[in-house]
Amino acid sequence: MSVSQSQTIETEEDLLPCLHMRLYHPQQSHRNLYGLLPLDTRSRHAADDPLTLGRDGSTCTFAILDPRVSRKQLALHAYRTPHCADTLFTIQNLSRRGQLSVNSSALGFLEKTELPDKALVRFGHYELLIEREFGEAQASFEVGFEVLAVPPSRETCLCTPTGTAVTDTGSGSCVLMSYDMRGPSECAYTPGS
Structure with a gap:
């Protein structure tokens, strides 16, 4: 193995970037919307594979149990640039039925935009606060889901x-x-x- 190869291999000591995803829906206390999400734990995800969220648990990385959510709602794509050591992300609207907004900027079907370090994402009645935690690893990142008791738009x-x-x-x-x-x-x- 060459020196350059050994420097790019992830080790257990590498700090993984993490996307903290905090969800809110006005009826979440009455329904089991998040039964398929790994709440209050971090899961590892390959950086070269888009992370998808939607209603269809067989085609999406993470699923929300709500018939009003699109089968495929959104995708997060990790990427890097030659001038930045951090893993960055774009967000893409995969829903034909509705808009997705990122910090009040609307995205139509298949449109994508750069995901800021802290973003308020809305689709339907959902509010999703996404915060990026920096890390050194390149091949993978972590995702952590949490449910919020109040809408993040009230505090953000x-x-x-x-x-x-x-x-x-x-x-x-x-x-x-x-x-x-x-x-x-x-x-x-x-x-x-």
Whole structure:
């Protein structure tokens, strides 16, 4: 094995990137929507295989038990760039029936966009807060699902890639992160201003 090969092989010590996926649905306490999801645990996923979420447990990586969710709702694709050591992700809408929004930017069928480090994703009545945790490993990443008791839109202030504030409810000030090619930067935002 050459030196360059040995440097690219993942070891157990490599810290895996992780996507923390926090779900909310207004009727989740009355229905078993998340019975097929590995809640409160991390699962490993190959970086070269798209991670899919939808109603069909036989074709999707993770399934939600809800007939109103599309058979294939969304896909997350891992990728890397020559100028960044981090594993990055895009999100793609796989639903023909409905839009998917990422920080209030709507995606139609098969449209995709870069997934920010922190994103509020909506489809139907679902809110999915996705936060990326950095790691060194390249061949795989982890995914952790959790159920939220309140909608993340009530507690989340986000910026779009252009720095525009995204917030639905809430009051007071918050510090927002804006993402561009140079990396994250803060932008101040006070609701109503």
